[in-house]
Each structure stands twice: as structure tokens, then as C-alpha cells.
Amino acid sequence: MREIRKILIANRGEIANRIIWTCKEMGIKTVAVFSEADREALHVRYADEALCIGPAASAVSYLNIPSIISAAEITNVDAIHPGYGFLAESATFAKICEDCNIKFIGPRPDVIAMMGDKVEARRTMTAAGVPILPGSPEPIESPEEARLLALEIGFPLIIKAAAGGGGRGMRIVREEAELASNLELAQTEALNAFKNGSVYIERYIERPRHIEIQVLADEHGNVIHLGERECTIQRRHQKLLEEAPSPAISKELRDQMGAVAVKACQEIGYSSAGTFEFLLDEDDSFYFMEMNTRIQVEHPVTEMVTLADIVRNQIRIATGEVVGYTQEEVQIVGHSIECRINAEDPVKFTPSPGKITAFNIPGGPGVRVDTAVYPGYVVPPYYDSMIAKLIVHARTRELAIARMSRALDMMVVEGIKTTIPLHQKIMADENFQKGNFSTKFMEEFKYEI
Amino acid sequence: MSDTNAPAKAKDGDIVVEKKGDTKKQQVTDPSLNMDELRDLANLVIQHGFTDFEFENENIRVRLSKAVQVVAAAQTVAAPPVVIPSATNQPPVPAQEPVVDADAGLYKITSPIVGTFYRSPGPDKESYVSEGSNVSPETTVCIVEAMKLMNEIQAEVSGEVVKIYVENGQPVEYGQPLFGIKK
Numbered sequence: 326m327r328e329i330r331k332i333l334i335a336n337r338g339e340i341a342n343r344i345i346w347t348c349k350e351m352g353i354k355t356v357a358v359f360s361e362a363d364r365e366a367l368h369v370r371y372a373d374e375a376l377c378i379g380p381a382a383s384a385v386s387y388l389n390i391p392s393i394i395s396a397a398e399i400t401n402v403d404a405i406h407p408g409y410g411f412l413a414e415s416a417t418f419a420k421i422c423e424d425c426n427i428k429f430i431g432p433r434p435d436v437i438a439m440m441g442d443k444v445e446a447r448r449t450m451t452a453a454g455v456p457i458l459p460g461s462p463e464p465i466e467s468p469e470e471a472r473l474l475a476l477e478i479g480f481p482l483i484i485k486a487a488a489g490g491g492g493r494g495m496r497i498v499r500e501e502a503e504l505a506s507n508l509e510l511a512q513t514e515a516l517n518a519f520k521n522g523s524v525y526i527e528r529y530i531e532r533p534r535h536i537e538i539q540v541l542a543d544e545h546g547n548v549i550h551l552g553e554r555e556c557t558i559q560r561r562h563q564k565l566l567e568e569a570p571s572p573a574i575s576k577e578l579r580d581q582m583g584a585v586a587v588k589a590c591q592e593i594g595y596s597s598a599g600t601f602e603f604l605l606d607e608d609d610s611f612y613f614m615e616m617n618t619r620i621q622v623e624h625p626v627t628e629m630v631t632l633a634d635i636v637r638n639q640i641r642i643a644t645g646e647v648v649g650y651t652q653e654e655v656q657i658v659g660h661s662i663e664c665r666i667n668a669e670d671p672v673k674f675t676p677s678p679g680k681i682t683a684f685n686i687p688g689g690p691g692v693r694v695d696t697a698v699y700p701g702y703v704v705p706p707y708y709d710s711m712i713a714k715l716i717v718h719a720r721t722r723e724l725a726i727a728r729m730s731r732a733l734d735m736m737v738v739e740g741i742k743t744t745i746p747l748h749q750k751i752m753a754d755e756n757f758q759k760g761n762f763s764t765k766f767m768e769e770f771k772y773e774i
Numbered sequence: 775m776s777d778t779n780a781p782a783k784a785k786d787g788d789i790v791v792e793k794k795g796d797t798k799k800q801q802v803t804d805p806s807l808n809m810d811e812l813r814d815l816a817n818l819v820i821q822h823g824f825t826d827f828e829f830e831n832e833n834i835r836v837r838l839s840k841a842v843q844v845v846a847a848a849q850t851v852a853a854p855p856v857v858i859p860s861a862t863n864q865p866p867v868p869a870q871e872p873v874v875d876a877d878a879g880l881y882k883i884t885s886p887i888v889g890t891f892y893r894s895p896g897p898d899k900e901s902y903v904s905e906g907s908n909v910s911p912e913t914t915v916c917i918v919e920a921m922k923l924m925n926e927i928q929a930e931v932s933g934e935v936v937k938i939y940v941e942n943g944q945p946v947e948y949g950q951p952l953f954g955i956k957k
Contacts, residue, residue, distance in 0.1 A: 398921060399890055
């Protein structure tokens with residue numbers, strides 16, 4: 326067991342504030358670090374101590390390992406909470422903390438490294454019995470190989486350039502008859518675009534949902550899951566809003582997916598909080614995409630329906646305590662939705678930094694706002710654009726949507742543009758209300774503001 | 775800069791300024807707000823990035839603003855540029871007199887890293903520099919220790935050390951002023 330009396334928060338924005346809240350409740354002292362652009366940030370004001378660690382650019386401030394470790398040493402902290410993003414999934418940073426005898430609040434460095442390497446993660450997960458999207462492990466050598474693999478993988482499938490990315494160098498094949506010609510075309514395109522004609526094939530899910538499972542594991546081998554989050558509403562692979570539980574997940578499916586995640590954690594010796602991301606097909610088959618070895622932006626919806634405090638659990642686990650509840654004790658109560666409020670134009674999504682001249686957050690039953698902004702705050706242009714998370718909780722999904730609509734209407738942010746109007750449109754959308762959507766939702770969503 | 779003119783006595787002149795990251799509170803307890811204290815106050819205000827700070831009681835009025843001018847009603851005439859507390863209730867004279875921040879014109883050597891500040895290479899060794907020392911760009915002025923590594927900090931300018939803003943063994947943050955150099 327180790328005592329944690331003081332924590333340095335190696336992050337900024339709303340998550341830094343979030344960590345401070347729980348630390349205050351636990352009687353733990355906090356140290357905030359900030360870049361020169363964040364002198365007026367809220368987390369700097371609420372922390373017990375604060376230190377400037379560098380200029381505005383993240384590379385020399387929030388990603389500056391020597392600066393952060395030095396700050397941790399001169400303030401004598403017991404632990405560092407990395408939040409999400411920045412150094413949260415840096416195995417190097419976790420290892421350096423260990424070497425400097427500062428407890429890194431998260432899993433061990435070798436586990437972070439393993440899950441951070443996509444190829445390695447897939448291999449490990451397969452060995453642990455986690456379903457992976459069927460695909461060719463190596464680049465395709467011949468049309469005959471492709472044909473044989475396609476029989477195993479099934480249609481539709483997608484041909485992807487090994488050296489490609491960002492949606493380029495991909496061809497969807499829906500029938501065997503189309504395979505050979507598409508393969509040849511894909512290889513030629515890849516060669517022309519990326520100087521590398523290697524291609525893989527993989528099962529293609531037409532209308533997937535993005536479902537993730539929250540896990541909590543201690544350092545003694547106890548692992549539980551806290552249910553799923555529905556994160557399907559995305560734009561260009563960025564989540565816009567999340568909910569728990571998912572309207573598409575039955576209790577049986579939840580138990581099944583949860584059990585898979587728990588077993589995988591036990592196999593790899595996982596500890597602290599983590600999230601397994603899956604793609605869910607329309608026939609309820611699910612496939613591992615990746616694991617995030619940190620707390621996630623959307624953790625509040627899980628907290629609302631399970632009454633858990635995920636940050637608190639991370640800190641307790643870091644002191645060596647056991648998880649403290651059994652799987653049977655985990656109850657999902659009611660429905661929660663979170664909308665990410667970004668400082669962006671709600672139609673063009675162009676960033677809108679600047680001074681917030683008015684800021685009024687909605688209150689009332691079942692409303693939670695996680696934010697780091699305040700009236701008069703100047704949103705800096707150097708970091709991500711999320712300024713607040715608006716979260717609601719109600720007894721049913723229908724009531725939660727009504728509550729979110731009301732809360733969005735009563736949230737006032739002036740001086741900058743925000744995506745509040747977009748969220749209002751989504752809440753009012755018939756398909757959303759029916760729970761009828763896939764990751765294609767935003768592509769197909771027509772709205773005017 | 776002279777503070778030989780007896781400064782007016784203020785009655786309840788306590789000013790408390792608390793600096794984040796520094797466990798000491800800096801307290802100006804002497805009600806007769808003298809020159810050094812005013813200079814310190816000006817530095818702290820500027821470091822905190824305030825644009826304005828104002829204090830007034832029946833005998834004294836002090837106003838510091840970000841245009842790096844200290845405007846105060848001057849009763850006694852002193853050699854400019856000087857900060858003088860007022861003994862009367864005259865309204866502040868906008869700076870036609872060059873009453874400016876005591877540190878204006880000083881080049882500030884700031885810490886390029888987070889760490890612990892040391893004035894000398896070792897506990898029993900002499901300080902690298904003191905007030906009045908002359909420095910050139912390559913002169914080592916101090917050490918900032920980070921993660922057990924001693925980093926020598928160079929002056930990077932030529933001039934005279936006029937102010938030392940931190941104490942030996944004090945933790946410092948990125949950008950924290952260490953020395954004021956008159957070039």
C-alpha cells in the first residue's frame with residue numbers, strides 16, 4: 326500500500342478540473358501545471374499549488390516530460406494523474422515516473438506499450454479470446470490468396486492500402502465477382518498514391534455502432550466492468566455525444582461484451598481504469614478495435630448510471646486498494662447522455678477561440694456540467710476546442726433526451742461560437758430519438774442553423 | 775533612486791500578496807510603504823499579470839497599472855524616475871513626470887526550466903554573482919537544478935546585476951524572473 330497525499334495533474338482544461346474535484350473530496354492536495362497560455366485557466370486557480378512549465382506549445386509544456394517531472398519533484402508529490410490525451414498513454418512517461426518514484430495513476434508501462442501498438446494489441450486480444458475484425462494478417466500476395474481469405478472473412482469486405490490512411494486507398498467489395506478486379510485496381514492506386522502497392526483485406530461493417538466497455542482493475546487481479554457507452558454519433562472519427570446505456574445493447578449482450586473485456590484485462594494484467602472499444606454489427610456481433618489505457622472524455626455518463634467515481638477509483642487503485650465492488654453489485658440505473666460542447670462553428674466546424682463574455686450553465690435535476698471556462702475566460706487557440714461537457718441523467722432515454730434538450734436551451738455561451746445548436750438539432754432528430762443510427766449518422770444528417 | 779525623503783506614514787497600510795507555488799506569503803507590513811516594498815509590490819503585480827492594482831487610504835494612494843507606470847501623487851519632489859507615496863489627498867498626476875516602474879529598463883533573466891534555484895555551485899562555495907556584479911553574455915549567473923542535474927544559466931546579456939528576485943534553494947517555475955540586469 327502506498328499513501329497518496331499530493332497529486333500533480335499533468336493536464337489542463339476540464340479534465341484537470343475534474344481531477345481536482347475528486348482530490349478535494351478525498352483530502353488530497355493538488356498541484357496544477359500550466360503553459361504560459363493557461364495562466365488564467367481554472368485548474369490553476371483551484372489547485373493548491375500551480376507551476377508554469379513552459380510556453381504555449383504543447384510540445385514544450387504539457388508534453389514536456391522533464392519539465393513535468395521536475396515540477397513533481399520540487400512540489401514533492403506522491404503521484405501524477407495524466408488525465409486523457411497528452412502523456413496519458415505514454416509508456417515512456419509512465420516508466421520515468423516509476424524510475425523517479427512517483428506513482429503514475431494508470432496501468433504499468435509495459436501494458437500501456439502493448440495496448441498502444443495496434444498490431445501487438447490485436448495479437449494479444451486474439452490470444453485472450455477477444456473477437457477481432459476478421460482480416461488478412463499480412464499483405465495479400467496473390468488474387469488466389471485474396472479469394473481464399475475472402476471465403477473466411479465473408480462479404481462485404483474492404484481492401485486497404487497498407488501504407489494508406491485517412492480514408493484513402495480503400496475499396497469496398499460486396500461480392501466475390503468484384504474481388505479480383507478491385508484487388509488489382511487497389512494495388513495500382515496504392516502504388517501510385519503511396520509508392521507502396523501492399524494491400525490488406527478486412528471484413529467491412531456497413532453500418533457499425535461504436536460501443537465501448539469501461540473496466541476497472543486493481544493491482545491484485547480483481548477486474549470488473551461498469552457497462553457500455555454508446556459513442557456512435559461521430560464526425561470524422563471525433564465523438565460528438567455519448568450515452569449510457571446503449572439503446573442497442575441488451576442485458577445479455579452487455580454481460581457478454583463485459584465478460585470478454587474483463588477476461589482480457591486479467592490475461593494482460595491490466596490495472597486502473599480502461600476502455601475497450603468495439604464495433605457492433607447489426608447482427609449483434611462485435612469486434613475489438615482498440616483499448617484505451619486511461620480515463621476517457623466520456624467517463625461521466627458511466628458515472629451517472631453506476632454512481633461510481635472513476636477518478637476516485639483510479640486513485641484508490643493507485644494506493645494499492647482493491648476494486649471494492651463485485652460485478653453483481655454494479656447496477657445500471659436510468660439513462661445518461663453527454664454532449665461535448667466545442668468552441669466551433671456548429672455548421673462549418675471551424676474553431677472559434679476568443680473571449681467568453683457570458684457563460685450560464687443550466688441547473689436543475691439530473692444536470693451535470695464538466696467545464697473549465699468561466700465568464701471573461703479567453704479560449705486559447707493552442708489546444709483542443711472542447712470547452713464543456715453537458716451531461717444529463719434521467720430515468721429513461723426519452724426523459725434524458727428531453728432533459729438534454731432543456732439543458733442545451735438554457736446553456737448560455739456568448740462571445741464565441743459553440744456546437745450547442747448542433748446538439749439541439751440532434752436531440753430533435755427522429756432517428757436519434759428512436760435510437761436508430763450507425764457511424765454514418767453525421768454524414769447523412771441534414772440540418773440548418 | 776532616492777528614498778531619503780521621509781515617506782508619509784499610512785495608517786492601515788497592510789498589503790498581503792500571495793504567490794501561487796510559493797508557500798511564503800509576502801506581506802508588506804510596514805505601514806510606511808517604503809521604496810523597496812513598493813518595488814516588490816510592483817514586481818509581484820506584474821508577475822501575476824494584473825493590469826491594474828489600486829490601494830488607497832486617507833493618507834496614501836498607490837496605483838499600479840500595466841502600462842508599467844506607477845502613478846502616485848507626489849508631494850515631495852524627488853529625482854525622476856521614482857515612486858513616491860503621497861502625504862496628501864491630491865489626485866494622482868498622470869505621468870507627465872516620468873514616474874515609472876522601478877524595474878523598467880531592466881533586462882530580466884528568467885528561468886528556462888522548472889527546478890530549484892541556487893546562487894552558487896555548491897553549499898560552501900561563493901555565489902556566482904551578487905548585486906553590483908558585472909556580467910557578460912557567457913557569465914554563469916546561477917544554477918537551476920532539475921531532476922538531479924545542475925543546469926548552469928548564462929546571463930545572455932552584458933550589464934550589471936541590480937536585482938535578485940529569488941532566494942537560494944527556492945523552487946522556480948518556467949519563466950520566473952531570477953535577476954534584473956541593467957544593460
